[in-house]
Amino acid sequence: MRRRDALRSLGALVAAAGLTKVSATELKAVPHETGLNPEMLPVPVMAGGQDKVFTGTTRATLSAIYDRLIPHDELGPSATEAGCMDFIESQMAGPYGDSKDVYLEQPLQDDESELMALAIDLRNRRDYYLAGLAFVEEQAKQRHGASFADLDGEQMDRLLNDLEVGRLEWEGKGSGSRFFEMLLQNVREGYFADPLYGGNRDMVGWKLVGFPGARYDYRPYIHRNGQNLGLEPISLIPVS
Template structure:
């Protein structure tokens, strides 16, 4: 798997053709009345994750998967170098990982899930991810007598491709491809999210596609479509 394939669809959303450079003057202050108090400032996710949901072998497996999907190469940092593992760890430690937005109780009638055409899972995303990583590691040990993170790159790719193509289901038809899609979605989110959330460390993802970040005001650039403004990306992380 190549980084270009993994990032292609996301990069297309951000990239713009560079026609000419201009000496843009940046706005470096905001109206005083719109300033946040210190109590309202967000706390960035630090290196190592927020809640350490992924520990030991689970973290090693996740790191190996992410670095196969977005490897270190001539285009830039790998997924783990960019903090994608820390990003997902923090996500899984909060309401998203606890699936607070989903209905996790059993249907009132046994046949309701079939009538609605839904697959109802009683697990949180956190438990789903941990179970999926455990399956990956277990499968690698059965096939190669080694943990997934200890396999050669080509062996990892063979397992991941089998999952992507639906040949490696672990809890019912289509479960393998759904797990692969979730992992791919998560690593993309981590690579392009604001560094506040733990990923996109040093804004490597934004620099890769030329995204200028969370800027207060774009009015001075509104008539410069298609031009390379040479702007350094800005994060939501508070600056003292």
């Protein structure tokens, strides 16, 4: 998969956002006691500094998948070079990986069990990811007698394409394509999220699409829709 294919829908969203008219009201008389408390400042994800959710073969498989979805090319670094593994490690080790935002209990009423089974998965995202990656690794060994990370690019792409279009249904109809979409969503998030979260190292994703970052005030530029502002991206990472 070419980088422009993986990022095409995101580019459309950025273009649409450039057409949006912005209006804002200035907030005045903010109480002084609401000033920033150093203890409340966000803590950036440090490269290699988070709990390891993906290790050994599982880590190699995910790294290889990410770098097929967003490869190193003339446009910029690959997903792993941009820190996407640090991003997903941090996410999966925390509330996102625990699926704290999702109902994961058993159905409460027997007569609704069939309907509820379609709506919930009694695993968190971390376990879902690990199970899906194990399936991809299994398929690689069945097809080629080698781990996914050791396949050549064409072999990887054929396997991932089969996963994307639903020819590899590891947990029933639609399961393969759903897992592929989650992988693609997460690698995009890692490539374009604020570097605070571990990915988008050196703001390579923002530079690729011309996003100026987390600047305090864009009012001087509101009238310049669709123009290259020539602004260096700024991260949310606190600067002392």
